[in-house]
Amino acid sequence: MKNPVLLLLLSIVLPVSMAVSQTIENVAPGVWKIVFGVPEKYLPTDFKETPLNTTKTLAAVDKPPFNLKDIQFRKAAGGVIAALPVDTSEQFYGFGLQTNSFQQRGKRREIRISSWVSGNLGFGHASMPFYISSKGYGVLVNTARNTVFYMASKGKLDTTSARPIAGDSQHIALTTVDLYGKQHSLSNEVSITVNGTEGMELYIFGGPGMLAVMQRYNFFSGGGALPPLWGLGFKYRAKATFNEKQVLETANYFRDNKIPCDMLGLEPGWQTHSYSCSFVWNKNNFPDPDAFISKINEKGFKLNLWEHAYTHPSSPLFDSIAKYSCDYTVWTGAVPDFITAGAQRIFGNYHETQFVKKGISAFKLDESDAADYLVADMEWSFPDIARFPSGIDGIQMRQLFGSLYNKTMIDLYHKNNKRTWFDVRSSYLFAAPYPAVLYSDMYSHADFVRMTVNSGFAGVNWSPELRETSNEADLIRRLQTITLSAQMVVNGWYLDLPPWLQYDVKKNEKRELLPNHKQLEERARKLINLRMSLLPYLYAAFARYYFEGIPPVRALILDYPNDANVAAIDDQYMLGESILCAPFIDSASTRRVYLPKGIWYDFNTNKKYEGGRSYTISMSLDELPVFIKDNTILPLANPEQFITSQTVLNLTCNIYGTPTQALQLFEDDHFNNDYKQGVYNWVQLSWNGRKGTVTRKGNYKGRLYTIKKWQVVGS
The missing domain is CATH 2.60.40.1760 (glycosyl hydrolase (family 31))
Structure with missing residues (x-):
């Protein structure tokens, strides 16, 4: 003893x-x-x-x-x-x-x-x-x-080393x-x-x-998230006050004008109460929710619903979930303790029966973070002194809440063997497996790009948004940035019209079209089509995220750790294995771009650049700020208007340089999670200098890709 x-x-x-x-x-x-x-x-x-x-x-x-x-x-x-x-x-x-x-x-x-x-x-x-x-x-x-x-x-304090000898003079600073x-x-x-x-x-x-x-x-x-293929397409979030008719008009706008769109998001107005949430359809705006969901799905859209977890007293969940909630409210709503099995069960069962099984494809989980700590009257969240039934306090729950909420909801889709792609406003450690992208109410373009670069150090996906802009150049440059991100989304939660039809908010409210709205619409269509063309490449990058742990979007320092020139670059990033993105920020038409050692090709012109040095690059609004690594096979799909479970993408394989390594594309049923049981193919694309070959390995019986053309574009 x-x-x-x-x-x-x-x-x-x-x-x-x-x-x-x-x-x-x-x-x-x-x-x-x-x-x-x-x-x-x-x-x-x-x-x-x-x-x-x-x-x-x-x-x-x-x-x-x-x-x-x-x-x-x-x-x-x-x-x-x-x-x-x-x-x-x-x-x-x-x-x-x-x-x-x-x-x-x-x-x-x-x-x-x-x-x-x-x-x-x-x-x-x-x-x-x-x-x-x-x-x-x-x-x-x-x-x-x-x-x-x-x-x-x-x-x-160091008392052992030799001290420097004081000189007769010193520099006197004159500013703080x-x-x-x-x-x-x-x-x-x-x-x-x-x-x-x-x-x-x-x-x-x-x-x-x-x-x-x-x-x-x-x-x-637990491995990186593998989104559904449709999650890598284009998402549009409609105005918060829109009713069923207005949402369907928005859906028809995309289909009638041949602008690809896979997901439509509904903001707070779909509920009877939203701050806090009732989780009940507003029958004044959506008199027959089940029929509305069917109409949207029939048009090829996947529906995404906005909510947060704070449960309003009018909600059918309130009485049962209150005993599994903390002792403080948010907007008078109960705050579920998602550590407890009771809160998970009550919240999850309701959402599964009312939404997941009825055809809702995803959710946007808002306000899952916490208050602005430097503004005394912005303490909208639960306080640090809050107590939760599990025994943790408000400090701990503020860090964990977004991830716990996210996991509770995503588990509903895993349970039903459905792939999903969430929006969520906060996350914490070990969130890499969650099929979700983070977003923000902030709107600095430079911050958006820096967060994109930093996302590779975090095990999360970051989603810059396009909302209103100050001018045409700002609109297109932001649209380019979201094209080159983990998720391409335009958030029109306070806009009647898509921003390329009118980027001024007050004029948008009046539905006044820009004089050149058709030209801007065509530029938007071109970029969204390009995003759809990149789906095979992006899907392969996310498959590597799952199977190899390699972030699909990452800082240059991760790929080029021995290049001292990239150590501080926070406005360029790698998208997948072979695409270097250098966004033009705040309406810029010229910027400095550093290209690491090797040969790089301008995606727009196929102009060759020697790496290991910086260039001053000018690009028009019709050019995408992207450079392709030498010896790359870049598969580009004929853009579809939306993705279905029967979609087969027709590919043109662009050849840069003399690639000796095969490109591996991932192929599976991208609407379910059977890949976790090994049901998938690797589609190997090889180039021998004169022609290309395709080899499939795996046990998935379907086909997602057909190779239509090989072409040398940079040599």
Whole structure:
């Protein structure tokens, strides 16, 4: 039996980090768990999917990327602090879907889910306690509590090294920017603090290399999401006040004008009450919901319904779900505790019977984040002091709520073997398997692009939107950016007409058409058709996300880690294996573009560029800011108006350079989840310099692709 007096003496005499238990365990290939003390009851890993096997995909890693015993822990007032040694050459990336920062060294990051970005603190819709190092490892803090990271931003007192000799003069700063904002203390340490806990749990992800770190993280989360093929098409969200007739008029506009559109979204007006939600159809606007759903589906559209989880007292769910809800309301509505089986069952069963089984294809889960922390009168969400039946508090639930809500709803589609593609306004750790895209009420084009770049460090899909714009150039440049994103969506929730018919909001309300609306409509049609042409390429990229953990949209640094020129590029990104995107922001017609080492081709002109250098590029509004990597087979489909379960895409394969590697396309029944049971094909496209060949491997009996043409476009 242990001597309690001796233990007490040890806790007094020895440092706290030595007196408190600490364990290190290899929990998955290339993944180590370190536990210090006693972490809180609920951790993000409690809610994640089962990891996918990585042994056939990633190189074996026999030992951690650094000596894990060098991590120092200590208890502090109300929490725990960890210190990790780093060297002076390391750069850091990640912390989820960051909006206004890319490289993170020298910054303080405060991980807090928020509905609005407040300064450059680290808040956001998908702020996460996870970063990766340019040295090829990742660090994740497994907590739902607010976490603060000091990313080699503060130097510690050193009394042992030789001191510099003071000179006779010094530079006197004359601005506060020079004094406070430009420099930080030299530091060789990353410090992490978590308050409100008696312990800390870290996960260390090995490489080798940064891309392998992200692959391991995505595998550990359960594999990347594989959307339905139609989810990669075009989505349009109709005005919030539209009734059945107006929604059908919008649907007919797309079909009559041959503008592809796969999904129509309904905003709050479909419900009898929306802030908080009744989850009941407004019969004044939609007198026969079942018939309306059938009409929309018959036209080839998939219907998406807006909601949030806050349950209004008039809802048929309210009485039964109230006992599984927290002790504070949001907009007078009950806040379900989706950790509890009761809330999952009541909320899920209702949505399954009333919506999923009746033909609703997806949902938009709004307001699942939290209030703007820097605006005192914007505290619309539940407070930090809220208590939930599961035992967690408001701080923890704010981080977890979006992911728990998202998972509860998506599980309904998995249960019915249906593929879906959600919109959601917040996410957290381990969300890679969720077929959903994040969105925001913010509208900075530059922020949208930076978030697109950062999404590859987060295990989430990011969806910039097009709404109103300031001018024609802004309209087209934003439309180009959403064409080159994980989801192409125009959100007309306050617009009567699509923005290319009238981008001025007040004139749009009056249904006044732009003088050149037909020209802009044709440009929109061309870009949406291009998006439909890219479906085979995009679908293959997302299949790699699932099977190999490679983010379909990612920063250049992940593909070119040894190129110092890409280390700080936050306005260009890779889309799949071979497409480099360089969006033109805020109506620009000229920008600097850096092309990594190798040969690249302008997608518009097939002009060849030597990589490893920057170019000043000018492009008209009719040109897409895209460059194709040398030795690429790029399959482009004849654009369809919408995707059905019987769709067969006719492909033209464009050849750039002299590709020696085959292109792998993914083929399956993209309306269900049978691929998880191995029902799919890999369609291998090869080019021998003169002709192309097609080889199928797999057990899927259907056909999604037919190769109609091979053509050399860049050589």
